[in-house]
Amino acid sequence: MKISRFNLRIIGLPLVRPFRTSFGTQTAREVLLVEVVTDDGISGWSECVAMSEPLYSPEYVAGCLDLLKRFLIPALKFQVNADEVAKNLSPYLGGQMAKACLETAVLDAQLKKEQISLAKFLGSTKSKVECGVSVGISDSIPKFIDEVSGYIDEGYRRIKLKIEPDWDFEPVKAVRQKWPDIPLQVDANQAYERSDGKLLAKLDEFNLLLIEQPLDEHDILGHSLLAKQVKTPICLDESIISLQSAEDAIEMKATSIINIKPGRVGGYLESVKIHDLCQSKKIPVWCGGMLETGIGRAANLALAALPNFTLPGDTSASSRYFKKDITNPFEMKDGYIDVPNGIGIGVEPDIEYLDSITTYKESVVRE
Ligand code: OSB
Ligand code: MG
Numbered sequence: 084m085k086i087s088r089f090n091l092r093i094i095g096l097p098l099v100r101p102f103r104t105s106f107g108t109q110t111a112r113e114v115l116l117v118e119v120v121t122d123d124g125i126s127g128w129s130e131c132v133a134m135s136e137p138l139y140s141p142e143y144v145a146g147c148l149d150l151l152k153r154f155l156i157p158a159l160k161f162q163v164n165a166d167e168v169a170k171n172l173s174p175y176l177g178g179q180m181a182k183a184c185l186e187t188a189v190l191d192a193q194l195k196k197e198q199i200s201l202a203k204f205l206g207s208t209k210s211k212v213e214c215g216v217s218v219g220i221s222d223s224i225p226k227f228i229d230e231v232s233g234y235i236d237e238g239y240r241r242i243k244l245k246i247e248p249d250w251d252f253e254p255v256k257a258v259r260q261k262w263p264d265i266p267l268q269v270d271a272n273q274a275y276e277r278s279d280g281k282l283l284a285k286l287d288e289f290n291l292l293l294i295e296q297p298l299d300e301h302d303i304l305g306h307s308l309l310a311k312q313v314k315t316p317i318c319l320d321e322s323i324i325s326l327q328s329a330e331d332a333i334e335m336k337a338t339s340i341i342n343i344k345p346g347r348v349g350g351y352l353e354s355v356k357i358h359d360l361c362q363s364k365k366i367p368v369w370c371g372g373m374l375e376t377g378i379g380r381a382a383n384l385a386l387a388a389l390p391n392f393t394l395p396g397d398t399s400a401s402s403r404y405f406k407k408d409i410t411n412p413f414e415m416k417d418g419y420i421d422v423p424n425g426i427g428i429g430v431e432p433d434i435e436y437l438d439s440i441t442t443y444k445e446s447v448v449r450e
């Protein structure tokens with residue numbers, strides 16, 4: 084595929100409510116978007132899931148922009164197919180989120196040209212996916228229960244609570260008392276220590292689906308030791324950055340469920356490989372989220388439609404994040420969102436709205 088230009092832009096979107104995790108509080112989403120324009124005049128779109136600061140992962144928006152401009156875009160030489168992108172970018176270490184973004188934009192353009200949807204291309208078997216919601220840390224239990232109530236009334240089918248030391252047992256207990264049967268899980272974003280096994284085992288009585296990433300991202304052995312001390316399944320998020328790391332963590336019994344986030348593992352093609360590996364090892368997977376706009380959300384829904392995505396993902400409706408999304412909003416019906424079936428990722432951004440929230444814009448054009 085011949086590419087004539089890469090349009091890069093950064094937008095800023097306020098969140099409908101602050102989102103507090105063990106690593107910080109976010110009130111807005113700064114998003115790096117890439118548009119690949121081909122010689123046939125087709126536009127492929129993608130969003131980079133990196134956050135403004137390197138708090139969840141080492142990557143961050145300004146760093147990804149620099150990596151794209153300085154190394155990744157030049158490596159493609161304006162002529163590439165989606166299945167060659169990862170290989171062309173592989174000399175450059177790390178940068179999974181920036182790499183995933185570039186590969187997805189190329190893939191969107193290519194699938195539009197071939198007139199097939201991303202869902203079909205990846206191997207989807209469902210036309211709609213079950214939705215969960217990730218609930219931030221709060222400063223009071225009553226306020227927090229109000230927020231959870233709102234999500235349950237909207238129809239979310241699984242609740243994920245962000246936890247940290249001193250915001251774990253009590254909020255989980257409060258939710259379990261009010262909703263004894265709702266599928267419930269927690270996410271610590273690395274906030275605990277190896278020595279916290281006993282503390283985390285106290286959550287066993289609440290019949291949780293899983294505990295997500297309790298320890299440091301590099302501490303695979305620690306997760307494996309912890310898994311022997313708690314009955315609740317351990318699920319890795321931050322630690323899984325590739326097919327190889329998924330294989331290792333499964334082999335070491337550090338994870339019995341995996342959260343697949345395409346940005347974190349270098350793209351949708353690598354995500355499918357992890358999905359297939361997990362399916363063969365009987366490890367259930369679910370699709371994580373990074374507070375995506377409609378561009379990233381559309382592609383995540385396509386991935387979540389694969390057969391081994393057997394747990395509801397953090398694929399919430401647009402309204403959970405933004406007053407106005409940059410694409411047609413994704414709406415939830417009876418706890419499900421339809422998988423986009425248009426060609427490519429199946430959605431287009433509203434350019435006029437994008438222009439009104441753009442804070443940076445630059446193009447890399449073929450001479
Ligand atoms: O750890 O899953 C996470 C958001 C930003 C960064 C990391 C995480 C999250 C979420 C929200 O939990 C998921 C979503 O609703 O997009
Ligand atoms: Mg997580």
